[in-house]
Amino acid sequence: MTSLANEKTKATKLIMHILFYIWRNLTRNKLRSMLTILSVGFSLALMTVLHGYQAMQASWGKEAEKYQRLVVMSTQGFSGQVPIAHVDRVRGMDGVEAATPYAWFGGKYKDEEMAFAQFGCDPAAVFNVWDEFKIDSQQLEEWKRTRNGCVVDRRLAEKRGWKVGERIPLQGTFYSFNLDLVMCGTFDSPKTNDSVWFNWLYLDEGLQAMKARGAGNAGTIFARTQKADELAKVAKAIDDRFASSENPTRTQTEAAFAQMFVDMLGNVRVFILIIGVAVVFSLSLVTASAMAMSTRERTTEVAVLKAIGFSRRRVLVTILGEACAITLIGGLMGITIGGSFLELLHVVSSQFFPFSFREMLGTWIVNLIFVSAAIGLVGGIVPATRAAQLTVIDGLRRVV
Amino acid sequence: MGRKTLADINSGNGEPLISIRDVCKEFRRDAITIPVLQGINLEVAPGGYLALMGPSGSGKSTLLNLVAGLDRPTSGTVTVCGQSLERSSESQLAKWRSQHVGFIFQLYNLIPVLTAFENVELPLTLTSLSRRERREHVEAALQVVGLNDRSHHYPRQLSGGQEQRVSIARAIATDPTLIVADEPTGDLDAKSAAEILDLMERLNRDFHKTIIMVTHDPDAAARAHQTLHLQKGVLVEKTHE
Amino acid sequence: MIPAKYNVRNLRVRWVTTLMTVVSTGLVVWATVLTFGLVEGLEHALRISGEPLDLIVLRKGTTEETSSSIEQNVAKEISNLEGIATDATGQPLCSSEFVTILTKPRRGDGGTTNLIVRGLQEMGRAMRPSFKIVRGRDVKPGVNEVITSERMAERFQNLALGEKLEINKVLFEVVGYFEAAGSSAESEVWTDLRDLTGARRTPEALSCVNLRCRDEAAKSTLLKRLREDEQFKLDAIDEPAYFERQMNAAVAIKYAGIAIALFLTMGAMFAAANTMYAAVASRGREIGALRAIGFSRRSILFSFLLESVMLCLLGGALGCLGTLPLNGFSTGTANWATFSEITFAFRFGPTVLMQGVLMAVAMGLVGGLFPALRAVRMPIIQALRET
């Protein structure tokens, strides 16, 4: 019993001692340690940003999964026709709680292209489909009454300094009709959604009057199901319903719909992977080189330690430990820098970076920490084994 | 008290080549001032060969560095080859050294990645000599030290004595007036040391180089025309012959 | 000046450290040049697509072919306008086209993305840069056939020779591959104009008219004429400007590339600094001797900077060379102007490679500066006393 406790304290002592020695070595050539740490830091900051970008897309999909929404689009893609009559038919189907047309307008605001998103929808239904969005009931009533009215994401309105009554002129690019919107209110969404919602009918009437292309097209239909586990069933029912019509549909969950945009980016994932591998490999070399320099300087010292009776393993552990400590500190620094950079992007452009760094935290961070420690292991292994295998005689001679 | 006697020693004709007046040198380390040289007066005529002796830490190297323009005195004047070194800027000193001084160090200080030939050629790259002229100079210098056949060897392929001879060749390649040597034989065995001393004597006798040499070896000092002793920063005269 | 061979030899003597630093800076340059090569490839594809004398006529208010529509009789009148160039047989170089977007699965597990299908007639081919069929044959009108580029066939399902592409429940057989000098046409599927509008069940529809002006003067007249026509409500955009706008897609990647370059350059800079500090530390007496001989502080500084730059340039050269096997390697991404796939080849032109080299020089200069300053800041006598 006591001997076991003794063993334990002995082991702890040994570890403490090794840690102390590692720390001493680390601070011996402070400049070199700092430079290596910074080198690892900046490269891992990049990896953090790249992987954070991927994590953001994953978060996007996850976020979309929560709300039992389906997206109905034409089998012909965005240029296809989803007749407005489809909306009522979808509403009438079993398991559907609410549905709204959701037409992407993509207009220019003043001279800004793609300044924010604009969608034509059904004021009576849209807050039932997005039931997690909150709007003042009076403002909603006002919007329902105003043909050219619109409601705006609160964060967007605040950013632009818009107040109720603000006129928001939008020049059509895809549609030949220009909108002259009046802001009726703001809505709160759990995530920045950076959108302006206007009445689909206002757009449609304008298009019909001009006999312009796109009239009668709902663009896409967003629907919410009554039960979460019925998403797939309802989606299939909708597609079956329209399969033999003039305008067959393709219905998917909101998450799958979001994934579609991610897919459009193409080989980005492979690209990130390639850069990641290059960076990790490069850093292993940087670390190896730094560790080689410091062990070379310490050849005699290692020999003396061995002469005193330090085991090979202990020499190995000390040097590997130092390498790992350096890359770990660098890694943590890099993740902090990268995270701050992502946070900055989020603050500056929440339309393209809708998630803050905090919301994207996940196993990928842990992986990056492991990667940085692994860089130390890989980089330290050669210098460490060389030092461990050094004979006392050789080591003592080398300096003279 | 020693001023007059020292002046007497340098009974050369006309201007002295080296003239040191009331030189003090202090080093400052943190708040402490370490006085190393105190009121040094010294003159060396052209063609002189002076040995500096004294216990370790007495300031020999410091004095030699002042003469060679590697450092400037805290007070006093150092005039060498007509140049007032205490008033010269860093870059003026660098230029002056390249023209007037050849160095021989205890640890040779050859550039390990350059061959003997290239080491000797190095100070010549600071001149306006053409490539061919440089080669001729280098060959001549190596000829003097007897290492023509070793010109393509790297320092690590040479013995200590040979390295020091290359370093002498480097010191004379630009044909400087003055050669300073800080314990040139300090790291050598007796035989090599004797060779180096022979060589230096030849430089003084045949090539009329003025030489100042710091040494611990009385035999080496005996080869010089004069020997001065430094003790705690003060010159003490001990003539021989 | 201290001869450069001094630096070269020093790099060679400590070759292990040199090699490690060279490979690590090389990888960093490689990754960056890769990104820039991607942007360059994308921009090149769009740039080459724009013929200076060509105009794209769209409905007023739209900026994309995909969202434009023009009536048949209007298109006919456009083709009769004065100032349009003619081909050898006297036909006006003017092509009425219909463009639509399909959502189609990529090959492998690449998900789905949007694909541009263009219906056009014989004349349209003459207006693309060096259009030629490289495999199979061109489409025959009336029998629902399509042609596409080899790159697209590799990237999309159902687009290989002999396979069938479904458009609005009508099957179109792929009968050939074409090339068009790497322009954005190579990201499209082409078929006969009427076959496509037929399948779309909009037999009369047209999206845009593509025409070539006789000369610059004719171009400005035509631009004015088309834009100011009250009746037709048209907009004419000259082709280079049209594709310039689509380069927005490249802008995001460009920013990403710059961010990558910045972070990695910083990382590599510190690595280079580390190597150079070690070099300076181990050469204290050497530096002292060089200065004693008469080399000025400036030439020592220059020498160490040179060594550092050489070190990083070696890496830079390695990195640039490493990208060359990928030259011409094709890839694709979203064109956010049309929301459709654009395929293109990596291009490592002189500008891109130069950027890589400059990056390496920057690493060497900044990374070497502080070590070099340390080398010269030490007083000579102190340097000479170093062990």
Ligand SMILES: Nc1ncnc2c1ncn2[C@@H]1O[C@H](COP(=O)(O)OP(=O)(O)O)[C@@H](O)[C@H]1O
């Ligand atoms: N750069 C320096 N900073 C501080 N002290 C120095 C410096 N150079 C020399 N000294 C001191 O000056 C004294 C004389 O040194 P030195 O001239 O080298 O003696 P030696 O006669 O052995 O050549 C020594 O005490 C030494 O510590």
Ligand SMILES: [Mg+2]
């Ligand atoms: Mg000394």
